[in-house]
Amino acid sequence: MKSRIPVVLLACGSFNPITNMHLRLFEVARDHLHQTGTYQVIGGIISPVSDNYKKKDLAAAHHRVAMVRLALQTSDWIRVDPWESEQAQWTETVKVLRHHHSELLRYLPQEEGRGQGRAVSPAPAAVPELKLLCGADILKTFQTPNLWKDEHIQEIVEKFGLVCVGRAGHDLKGYISDSPILQRCQHNILLVREPVQNDISSTYIRRALGHGQSVKYLLPDTVIAYIKDHNLYSTGSSCKGNSAQNSEGEAS
Amino acid sequence: MVRLALQTSDWIRVDPWESEQAQWTETVKVLRHHHSELLRYLPQEEGRGQGRAVSPAPAAVPELKLLCGADILKTFQTPNLWKDEHIQEIVEKFGLVCVGRAGHDLKGYISDSPILQRCQHNILLVREPVQNDISSTYIRRALGHGQSVKYLLPDTVIAYIKDHNLYSTGSSCKGNSAQNSEGEAS
Numbered sequence: 001m002k003s004r005i006p007v008v009l010l011a012c013g014s015f016n017p018i019t020n021m022h023l024r025l026f027e028v029a030r031d032h033l034h035q036t037g038t039y040q041v042i043g044g045i046i047s048p049v050s051d052n053y054k055k056k057d058l059a060a061a062h063h064r065v066a067m068v069r070l071a072l073q074t075s076d077w078i079r080v081d082p083w084e085s086e087q088a089q090w091t092e093t094v095k096v097l098r099h100h101h102s103e104l105l106r107y108l109p110q111e112e113g114r115g116q117g118r119a120v121s122p123a124p125a126a127v128p129e130l131k132l133l134c135g136a137d138i139l140k141t142f143q144t145p146n147l148w149k150d151e152h153i154q155e156i157v158e159k160f161g162l163v164c165v166g167r168a169g170h171d172l173k174g175y176i177s178d179s180p181i182l183q184r185c186q187h188n189i190l191l192v193r194e195p196v197q198n199d200i201s202s203t204y205i206r207r208a209l210g211h212g213q214s215v216k217y218l219l220p221d222t223v224i225a226y227i228k229d230h231n232l233y234s235t236g237s238s239c240k241g242n243s244a245q246n247s248e249g250e251a252s
Numbered sequence: 253m254v255r256l257a258l259q260t261s262d263w264i265r266v267d268p269w270e271s272e273q274a275q276w277t278e279t280v281k282v283l284r285h286h287h288s289e290l291l292r293y294l295p296q297e298e299g300r301g302q303g304r305a306v307s308p309a310p311a312a313v314p315e316l317k318l319l320c321g322a323d324i325l326k327t328f329q330t331p332n333l334w335k336d337e338h339i340q341e342i343v344e345k346f347g348l349v350c351v352g353r354a355g356h357d358l359k360g361y362i363s364d365s366p367i368l369q370r371c372q373h374n375i376l377l378v379r380e381p382v383q384n385d386i387s388s389t390y391i392r393r394a395l396g397h398g399q400s401v402k403y404l405l406p407d408t409v410i411a412y413i414k415d416h417n418l419y420s421t422g423s424s425c426k427g428n429s430a431q432n433s434e435g436e437a438s
Binding site: 020023024027028030031074075195196197199200201204216218221 | 260261381382383385386387390394399400401402403404407
């Protein structure tokens with residue numbers, strides 16, 4: 001039997017806060033990769049951005065990391081990694097990939113205490129590939145002038161690879177054909193169709209919380225409790241009537 | 253499964269009465285049953301609402317409203333599906349709370365129906381800002397294919413499904429099943 005390529009999925013982002021949609025991306029991507037018959041997903045990493053990203057309403061990094069950790073308590077394959085959040089400067093995505101890839105190489109033998117009940121193999125047959133997991137909106141941002149360095153896009157798709165989860169509305173293939181770099185490395189870009197339209201955005205969550213509205217069932221209860229305990233996102237927009245709550249296109 | 257899903261809710265409960273009836277029970281009859289139960293048990297229930305102020309007796313009789321998705325409102329137009337007098341009783345005597353998304357023309361469904369239009373004041377339209385298309389049909393299909401449904405329903409429900417081997421048999425004609433019908437209520 002042909003052995004599968006081990007893969008670790010890495011997701012970067014604000015996770016401000018983490019939502020069920022973020023978590024769903026991992027599940028959908030893993031199922032898809034397994035169905036290709038080529039890959040075996042052996043882990044997932046959520047890497048919240050550091051505070052230096054200076055995005056509006058960004059909760060402190062240690063809170064965002066704590067919330068992801070709570071959200072992942074029931075996951076047996078995804079973990080949070082605070083490395084990026086602890087960097088003094090904002091870290092470009094390609095550097096986050098490089099860091100985690102070298103960490104993967106350092107710790108090739110299986111980790112102790114993980115995967116209770118699963119068969120422990122002495123050492124993986126191949127070096128795991130680290131792939132950037134993202135939503136279709138990120139793929140679209142590759143087109144934004146001056147947002148990404150061309151050489152970074154190239155390294156991300158050539159050396160690592162993309163797993164891009166999108167819905168019917170996004171023209172994923174169109175984004176690829178619009179970019180020469182992406183088109184050259186198409187084989188390394190896996191497009192995953194997300195069957196369930198799941199628009200839970202962190203922006204919507206923050207706004208709802210600011211207005212005292214329920215976000216139950218949109219993110220894990222443990223994260224909601226943490227947000228309440230630490231009084232995060234409690235300041236809503238001062239113009240309640242004017243807030244752009246009907247904007248459906250906002251990315252999280 | 254509903255009971256498990258509601259373990260963390262302090263205000264929603266599952267009621268098995270309808271599920272235990274020998275025959276299928278029309279919606280209006282379910283409403284009548286629960287309304288009379290509400291009238292019977294007007295004083296506050298013991299042990300509920302921990303931490304909330306307990307009032308000796310409610311100031312008014314609670315109204316019982318049917319909560320539904322926009323797709324149900326649309327089915328009122330389907331010929332012979334609902335009895336006219338039932339629709340009338342549901343919207344006049346009880347009231348509807350209808351949650352829908354931008355894609356559904358909620359107001360259009362109302363104006364298309366004389367009965368609904370007459371009782372518009374008793375139909376509350378709620379715009380659901382988050383597009384959230386998690387359908388039970390999709391869940392069953394995914395489970396049948398061995399795909400993950402984590403984060404789409406509570407973990408306790410997923411565990412129950414696995415423990416009792418529910419929904420494990422996928423459709424034999426995966427391509428032919430009419431599971432893409434969007435009008436199906438879950």
